[in-house]
Amino acid sequence: MSLLDLTKRNVQRNFRLYTIYLFSMIIGVIIQFTFSSLMYNEDILDSLQNRTNFRNGVIIASVVVFMFIIFFILYADTFFMRQRKKEFGMYLLFGLSERQITLMVFYETLFIGAISLIVGILLGGLLSKLFGMLLMNLMEYDHVISLSFPIQAIGSTAALFFLLAVIISAQSYFMVRRVQLIELFHAKEKMEKPVRSSQLLALLSILLLGVAFFLIGSGKGSVYWQDYSLASLISVTVGIIGGTFLFFRQFAGWILQFMSRRRNYHEGNTVLWTSSLRFQIRGNTLNLTFITLFSTLIILLVCFVSINYKVQFEAVGRNLPNDIAFQSLDSKTNGTIDNLIKTSGHAxxxxxxxxxxxxxxxxxxxxxxxxxxxxxxxxxxxxxxxxxxxxxxxxxxxxxxxxxxxxxxxxxxxxxxxxxxxxxxxxxxxxxxxxxxxxxxxxxxxxxxxxxxxxxxxxxxxxxxxxxxxxxxxxxxxxxxxxxxxxxxxDDAKNAGALSKEVHGLVSAVSGAYYSSFADVYAIQIESSSLLLFASSFLALIALFAMASVIYFKQLREATDEQQQYAILRKIGVDHVQMKSVIRKQLLFVFAPPLVLGILNSWFIIKTYILDSVQDFPNLTSMVWAIMLLYFLIYLLFYVSSTNLYYKIVNQHR
Structure with missing residues (x-):
């Protein structure tokens, strides 16, 4: 049997596992192609007044997108490879070399990558049209965006995923080479050890977070930030990062330990969902800390750029209250400018x-x-x-x-x-x-x-x-x-760019003469703030997928590892309703704290350092709450989908 035949049989035998990996690859292709195609879409470029700024902004954002995609795919591949360690052990036992296994993984990656490229580019083309229309809408431009598949975007996307195939193959080679054969067979049988919880450290986590919230809430005009800015900054950083880490490492464990000592601990299904969590704290601490801090950054980023975008429309009017204003010149030039404005089509x-x-x-x-x-x-x-x-x-x-x-x-x-x-x-x-x-x-x-x-x-x-x-x-x-x-x-001052250039040419003939035009600033400010909002929202969406992959694959791995424990529960009489309740409570304990802490962190910072500085702009607070509500709903979707997936996995073998 050739390696290609073996690869084909692997895909058929482990179709569900490969489907998860394929889905991750398709998502990566869609993200890469969608963003790349926007940079080469001629309809978008023709509608902009500042093409250079747009290209530069998209190139910078593309680098970040590239890094996120690599993280997303490699994280998915790490899970995929871990699930197959036992399989690799069998191949080594039957005489396959490390090089042959690596070549087989490379073939699999190319096969999955080819399917991902075809499907992802087709879907990415549709999404690029949708996002292009959204970008034009943000800029308030009335331009039609056609469906396009730029060859440059296809080439860059294909090159990225070929590079990923090489990296993944190298990663699998070093993994197989480093691990002993006996470890490959028992890779799924290793259990986490419960963390010893300290009440003192648990209280310290609350103290650190409390100090950080107090300093942030005191405002930039307080004595802490005016006279002790460096110390306050260090205290807030340590408080948020260190407090969050200790919260999940010690406070969560202390809460579970406290619950286990209550008299009614053995009533209902409390013992079922808490006992498993105590063994997962060590492995989940870094993930939950990362998710909390990542949530804070995502909400902060989206809220900041949304406020900036919202403010720009009114701020441009405040900065430029006159549509056209200039220092009066000689009567002939003034008359020429007046006639130019009156015949411009702008009443x-x-x-x-x-x-x-x-x-x-x-x-x-x-x-x-x-x-x-x-x-x-x-x-x-x-x-x-x-x-x-x-x-x-x-x-x-x-x-x-x-x-x-x-x-x-x-x-x-x-x-x-x-x-x-x-x-x-x-x-x-x-x-x-x-x-x-x-x-x-x-x-x-x-x-x-x-x-x-x-x-x-x-x-x-x-x-x-x-x-x-x-x-x-x-x-x-x-x-x-x-x-x-x-x-x-x-009238229609925002589209008076051509008129402004003509008037400016006449006024600037007099050295040092004052000239001001609303149109000169509106196009640049609105285009740049729209691009910033669009790119940031796109990156936040990718970041959410990256964070979702951390949650998704972590829960998928834990559910796979706990199939045997849930099989025992079924044998001793735990019905489906109770099992679903146990899973929901167990995952809620994992999902809820990062969400609450992330929203609290971001709200304190946004309220004190952004909203308080733009109080005279209407409806900004409600917009911030709307963004947080949207984040909550997306996060809730992650929670619901994870509980359903978890339940399906632990009930696979009956």
């Missing part, structure tokens, strides 16, 4: 010529404007009346009421906007012909003139605007030349 909602006084700050800019390096070096003064008039026209509801020498700084993007109380209102000095003092009564997180922009570079720098009372403005205006700015609001 003008309003056009306003706004005057400002340009002053030189005497006081340190940081007093009125956070991160002064983002601002132009001069300060533009605007009257209270003109400001309120323009704000009313825009419908923003951010009007002010000033008296005498009071002033409000427009520090859009401030982390801590502040209304200053009497007695704590600093003096901000500016120089026109002479130096003038203004009492700063508020730092407002708002923009009258947005960032200066460029169609290529996006946001560059922003003007510093100070609102002063009408009386003060009238007094200063008498002896100071005014500077005019043209402000336009137009």
């Amino acid at each position: 003008t909602r309003y056009h306003r010529s706004q005057e400002f006084l340009e002053a030189v700050p005497v006081t340190d800019m940081a007093l009125a404007f956070e991160n002064p390096e983002y601002y132009l070096p001069h300060v533009l003064l605007v009257s209270e009346h003109d400001y309120n008039s323009l704000i009313t026209l825009r419908g923003d509801g951010q009007t002010v009421d000033l008296q005498n020498n009071e002033a409000v700084s427009l520090a859009q993007g401030s982390d801590f906007p502040l209304a200053l109380k009497p007695g704590n209102q600093p003096i901000f000095q500016v120089k026109l012909e002479t130096v003038h003092d203004f009492t700063l009564v508020e730092k407002k997180d708002f923009a009258l003139l947005g960032w200066a922009t460029d169609p290529v570079q996006s946001m560059i720098i922003k003007p510093a605007v100070l609102i002063i009372s009408d009386e003060a403005y009238s007094s200063l205006r008498k002896d100071t030349a005014v500077r005019m700015y043209e402000i336009y609001q137009i």
